[in-house]
Amino acid sequence: MWMAWDRYRRTQRGQNIKIDFYTGMPTMFSVKKYSDALDTLRVQRGVGGHFQHNLVAVDSVNHRAVFKKSDGSSTDVDYTLLHVTPPMGPLDVLKQSPISDSAGWVQVDQTTLRHVNPDFGNIFALGDCSSLPTSKTAAAITAQAPVLTENLFSVMDTGEVSAATYDGYTSCPVGVHSHSCCYCPWLIYIYIYQTAINWLW
Numbered sequence: 758m759w760m761a762w763d764r765y766r767r768t769q770r771g772q773n774i775k776i777d778f779y780t781g782m783p784t785m786f787s788v789k790k791y792s793d794a795l796d797t798l799r800v801q802r803g804v805g806g807h808f809q810h811n812l813v814a815v816d817s818v819n820h821r822a823v824f825k826k827s828d829g830s831s832t833d834v835d836y837t838l839l840h841v842t843p844p845m846g847p848l849d850v851l852k853q854s855p856i857s858d859s860a861g862w863v864q865v866d867q868t869t870l871r872h873v874n875p876d877f878g879n880i881f882a883l884g885d886c887s888s889l890p891t892s893k894t895a896a897a898i899t900a901q902a903p904v905l906t907e908n909l910f911s912v913m914d915t916g917e918v919s920a921a922t923y924d925g926y927t928s929c930p931v932g933v934h935s936h937s938c939c940y941c942p943w944l945i946y947i948y949i950y951q952t953a954i955n956w957l958w
């Protein structure tokens with residue numbers, strides 16, 4: 758959305774195009790600090806904010822999108838260009854598996870990444886399929902992979918996990934301009950560890 762906004766302005770079309778942001782979430786971002794910064798940017802740029810609006814249907818022939826609101830009512834919106842992020846969830850192959858929790862994620866210890874059930878002690882998981890209570894990003898995996906590797910080899914060598922632990926690191930670079938982004942890192946188990954918003958120019 759921000760990249761499109763920037764492109765429209767740089768090609769002198771910005772004044773003729775209205776951008777609206779619809780999200781099923783109550784805020785711009787799941788972490789308040791970053792959400793507040795992005796919401797300030799949204800207002801500055803004249804982008805409409807429509808929170809707790811869940812996309813439930815698209816009539817592509819008539820260019821209408823239907824959103825369900827938090828009070829249960831629906832709203833139809835005309836659009837010219839609709840950019841959608843589809844709902845995401847666990848793989849079907851894991852949903853019914855005994856190694857997964859009730860939501861369908863492989864149920865691992867959030868620090869060691871080893872399966873919580875000793876019967877499945879030879880199973881480790883990271884990334885999107887795991888039950889780790891952090892935002893699912895490739896960035897998070899870069900912090901999880903070394904921990905998993907150390908613990909996996911330790912279990913193979915000694916039968917016990919090592920001292921390596923995952924701290925919940927994840928991050929999200931939000932491109933806000935053709936040449937800049939807002940880098941949003943956080944440690945989900947501990948705190949939002951950057952004190953300043955990281956605008957990278």
Ligand SMILES: Cc1cc2nc3c(=O)[nH]c(=O)nc-3n(C[C@H](O)[C@H](O)[C@H](O)COP(=O)(O)OP(=O)(O)OC[C@H]3O[C@@H](n4cnc5c(N)ncnc54)[C@H](O)[C@@H]3O)c2cc1C
Binds near residue numbers: 848883885898928930
């Ligand atoms: C639109 C979008 C933008 C994103 N942007 C960012 C970003 O800017 N920064 C960031 O850090 N992260 C980003 N992410 C998240 C990131 O892409 C994921 O967290 C990451 O790819 C997860 O890696 P994974 O290996 O756990 O799972 P996946 O990448 O989903 O890999 C799972 C693999 O398993 C395969 N598979 C599925 N079923 C089976 C089966 N039955 N048998 C065998 N193989 C199977 C799939 O084909 C796939 O190759 C983004 C995600 C999306 C959707």
